[in-house]
Structures are given as C-alpha cells and as structure tokens.
Amino acid sequence: MMRSLRTKLSSTIALVVIITIALTSFLANYFINEKFNDYVTRKQEQRAKEIVSMLSTQHIKSTNTWNMDYIYSIGMYSLYDGYIIKVYDEKNRIIWDAQAHDMTLCAQIMDDISDRMEARYPQIKGEFKSDTYHITINHEIYGAVSISYFGPFFLSENDFLFLGTLNTIFIGIGIFSLVFSVIVGIMLAKRLSNPILKTVNATKQISEGNYNVRIEEKTTTEEVDMLIVSINHLASSLENQENLRKQLTEDVAHELRTPIAVLQAHLEALVDGVWKPSTSRLQSCYDEVTRIGKLVSDLENLARVDRDNLTLNRTKINLMDVIKMAINTFETEIRNKSLNVRLSGQCGDILVDQDRISQVVMNLLSNAIKYTLDDTNIDIILTESKNAVKFSIKDYGVGIPENELPFIFERFYRADKSRNSMTGGSGIGLAIVKSIVEAHGGNVKVESQVDIGSRFEVTLPKK
Numbered sequence: 001m002m003r004s005l006r007t008k009l010s011s012t013i014a015l016v017v018i019i020t021i022a023l024t025s026f027l028a029n030y031f032i033n034e035k036f037n038d039y040v041t042r043k044q045e046q047r048a049k050e051i052v053s054m055l056s057t058q059h060i061k062s063t064n065t066w067n068m069d070y071i072y073s074i075g076m077y078s079l080y081d082g083y084i085i086k087v088y089d090e091k092n093r094i095i096w097d098a099q100a101h102d103m104t105l106c107a108q109i110m111d112d113i114s115d116r117m118e119a120r121y122p123q124i125k126g127e128f129k130s131d132t133y134h135i136t137i138n139h140e141i142y143g144a145v146s147i148s149y150f151g152p153f154f155l156s157e158n159d160f161l162f163l164g165t166l167n168t169i170f171i172g173i174g175i176f177s178l179v180f181s182v183i184v185g186i187m188l189a190k191r192l193s194n195p196i197l198k199t200v201n202a203t204k205q206i207s208e209g210n211y212n213v214r215i216e217e218k219t220t221t222e223e224v225d226m227l228i229v230s231i232n233h234l235a236s237s238l239e240n241q242e243n244l245r246k247q248l249t250e251d252v253a254h255e256l257r258t259p260i261a262v263l264q265a266h267l268e269a270l271v272d273g274v275w276k277p278s279t280s281r282l283q284s285c286y287d288e289v290t291r292i293g294k295l296v297s298d299l300e301n302l303a304r305v306d307r308d309n310l311t312l313n314r315t316k317i318n319l320m321d322v323i324k325m326a327i328n329t330f331e332t333e334i335r336n337k338s339l340n341v342r343l344s345g346q347c348g349d350i351l352v353d354q355d356r357i358s359q360v361v362m363n364l365l366s367n368a369i370k371y372t373l374d375d376t377n378i379d380i381i382l383t384e385s386k387n388a389v390k391f392s393i394k395d396y397g398v399g400i401p402e403n404e405l406p407f408i409f410e411r412f413y414r415a416d417k418s419r420n421s422m423t424g425g426s427g428i429g430l431a432i433v434k435s436i437v438e439a440h441g442g443n444v445k446v447e448s449q450v451d452i453g454s455r456f457e458v459t460l461p462k463k
C-alpha cells in the first residue's frame with residue numbers, strides 16, 4: 001500500500017514510542033510491585049517485633065503488673081495500622097484484646113484492608129492470620145502477644161496512593177511522549193518531504209521539456225541534497241543536449257542551403273537555356289555537389305566515431321611514428337604555405353587504437369596548417385610522464401577569440417564563420433578529436449590568442 005512519507009514516518013515514530021512506553025511501564029510496574037511487596041513484607045515483620053518490644057517495656061517488675069494505659073495506646077496505635085493484637089500475661093490470661101475493646105472498629109479496619117487487597121491483588125488470596133510472640137525481658141518470659149494482620153502482606157492506604165501516583169506519572173509521560181513524537185514525526189517528515197516534492201515537481205517539468213528548471217531548495221539532508229544536485233545536473237545536461245541538437249539541425253540546414261541554392265540557380269539557368277552548358281559551369285555545379293557530399297560524409301564520419309568509440313582496437317604504438325606519418329600526408333600543403341614543422345621530444349610506446357589516434361593527429365595538424373600564416377613554424381612537442389603521454393601542436397596563426405574557446409570542440413562549431421567559409425571546414429574535426437581522446441580516457445586542451453596562434457595539447461593515459 002502506498003502511503004506518504006509523512007504518514008509513514010510519524011506513524012512509525014509513534015509506534016516505536018508506544019511500544020517503548022508500554023514496555024517501560026509494564027516492566028517498571030512489575031519490578032516495583034515485586035520489590036515493593038518484598039519491602040512491605042519485611043516491614044510487617046519489623047513492625048511485629050517492634051510491637052513486642054514496646055509491650056515488653058510496659059511490664060513493671062517490682063509489682064508484677066502491666067502499665068495498662070500504655071498497652072492500650074500501643075494496641076490502638078497498632079490497630080489503626082492494621083495490626084490487631086491480643087496481650088496475655090505469663091499465666092496466659094488476656095490482659096488486653098483489641099477485638100474485645102472495640103469490636104466494630106476492628107471489623108471495619110479488617111474489612112477495609114481485605115477489600116483493598118482483594119481488589120488490587122486477587123491472585124495472592126490473602127487473609128488475616130495471627131502469629132504469637134513471647135514477651136521477654138532479659139530472656140525471661142513475662143507474657144505473650146498474638147498479632148493478627150492481613151498476610152502474606154498488605155498495603156496501607158498511603159502505599160496504594162504511592163503506587164497510584166507512580167502509574168499516573170507513567171501514563172502522563174506516555175501521553176506526553178506520544179503527542180510529542182507525533183508532532184516531531186510530522187515536522188521531520190515535512191522537512192524531508194517538502195524538498196522531495198519540489199524535486200518531483202521539477203522532474204515532472206523537465207520530463208515535459210522545460211530543461212531550464214532548476215531546484216533552488218537548500219536542505220540539510222545529505223541524500224536529498226545529492227538528489228537535488230544530480231537532478232539539476234541532469235536538467236542542465238539535457239538543456240545542453242537540446243541546444244546542441246537544435247544547433248546541429250540549424251547548422252546542417254545552413255550548411256546545405258548555400259550549395260543547394262547555388263546548384264539550383266545554376267541548373268535553372270541551364271534548363272531555361274539562359275546558360276549554355278560549358279565545362280566551367282558544369283564544374284561549378286560539380287563543386288557544389290562535392291561540398292554537399294563532403295558534408296554528408298563528415299556527418300557520417302561523426303556518427304561512426306561516436307558509435308565505434310565503444311570498441312577500441314588497442315595496439316602498442318609509438319606516437320612519434322604516427323606524427324611523422326601525418327606530417328608526410330600533409331607534405332604538399334606544408335610546402336605550399338612554406339611552413340616549417342619542428343618535431344621534438346620523445347616518448348615510449350602506448351596502448352591505443354592506432355587509426356583513431358592517427359585521425360586525432362591529422363585533424364589537429366590539418367587545422368594548424370589551415371589556420372597558420374604562410375612562412376611560419378608549427379611546433380610539435382612530445383612529452384612523457386609517469387602515467388601519461390602528451391603531445392602538443394602549436395601554430396603561429398589567426399588564433400581563436402577567448403569567448404569562442406569553450407565551444408570549438410562542439411560539432412559544427414566554427415569560430416568566426418565568415419572567415420571559415422574560405423577555409424572550407426565544417427566544424428566537425430575537433431568534435432571528432434575530443435570524442436576519440438575521451439574514449440581513450442585522455443583529454444584535450446587548447447590555449448589560443450587571436451593573431452598570435454593556438455596550441456592544442458592531447459594527454460593520453462598509458463594504462
């Protein structure tokens with residue numbers, strides 16, 4: 001059954017409190033009763049001895065008589081406490097008898113005690129019983145006293161009052177804790193569930209496509225905080241994805257529009273007979289088709305890299321060889337721009353996918369060649385650390401404006417668009433570089449200054 005966090009938490013806390021209190025008061029009652037009854041029984045014996053010793057002081061030796069006034073007070077005093085006594089002299093003649101003295105009072109006291117005890121402790125099946133003790137002075141017997149009281153033990157009115165108060169205290173504490181715990185439970189659940197409800201609300205909005213929603217709620221619960229942070233993170237990465245997707249569609253459309261428009265205009269002119277088909281005109285149509293073809297193959301290339309990066313075919317290679325091969329590939333372009341490629345440093349073998357890493361080097365080198373000025377240098381430096389191999393490619397060309405640096409690794413991103421229509425790139429090269437390097441567990445960084453040059457640095461872990 002589904003229940004809200006608030007109900008669940010407060011009812012669980014209340015249940016725990018009820019059980020704890022019930023158990024505590026049951027155990028406390030049980031042990032107090034046990035000890036209390038023990039104590040009362042001991043007190044009774046003590047009391048009987050006291051009565052005997054008090055009586056013994058009332059014998060006047062010289063006249064062999066008893067101090068009757070005092071015996072009367074002792075008897076009455078004991079009677080009110082629930083002890084009914086009968087005093088005998090040494091010849092076993094009764095000298096004072098509580099029952100004979102006040103029959104009604106005795107009966108009333110006995111009934112009171114029996115009723116009270118019967119009501120509270122029916123299980124002990126108590127009754128009045130009497131014990132007889134000798135009254136002795138210096139080990140000589142001068143008489144006897146028979147003390148009868150409710151056994152095995154009885155509680156006085158004060159004792160009952162004490163136990164009653166104790167139970168009232170327990171019930172009071174119980175009710176107070178119960179109310180308190182329910183309030184605390186509700187408050188706690190509220191503090192927990194409020195941010196969760198807000199988070200649920202935000203995720204609902206995110207799932208409806210409102211990727212700009214963020215949860216501002218601050219909580220003191222670590223797990224809830226973690227949840228909020230990851231949902232905000234999720235929202236922002238979805239937002240980025242969405243922007244990128246829009247950008248991609250826009251860019252693809254934009255990239256296709258120009259060659260298609262040119263092609264359309266040319267073909268229209270040819271169809272309408274405005275233009276005579278000539279080699280140069282057909283060549284220009286062919287160039288546009290080639291541009292479209294290149295764009296489509298770039299797109300395919302990117303999709304393939306994304307897909308294939310899942311399975312890297314790692315072999316042991318030396319980066320120096322890969323870089324030298326790439327330099328050879330671009331020999332013509334390097335010569336055409338009168339560039340001087342300076343290769344330095346060295347490193348050991350690493351375990352990578354050779355084709356992919358070679359593509360990384362080629363993309364970076366081709367950019368460096370493309371964007372550097374004629375008659376300049378391109379510096380390639382290889383270094384090795386304990387865990388990684390690094391190479392950097394530095395050119396002395398146009399550079400990249402600082403505000404564009406964060407985006408150049410995104411698909412179809414091209415800094416300074418007008419400038420780039422000349423160089424003919426489609427803004428996919430660096431996206432591929434990043435994707436491949438990250439698939440190898442490495443990273444790529446860029447430093448650049450406009451009109452000074454750019455430096456790309458790739459780090460690959462040795463594994």
Ligand code: ADP
Pocket residue numbers: 363367368371372395397398399400408413414415416420424425426427428429430431453454
């Ligand atoms: P493109 O095919 O346009 O070169 P890339 O993804 O390789 O696409 O690069 C993205 C953009 O980054 C380029 O359009 C260019 O503006 C900028 N860029 C890349 N490398 C360099 C470089 N070495 N010097 C200056 N700008 C560069």
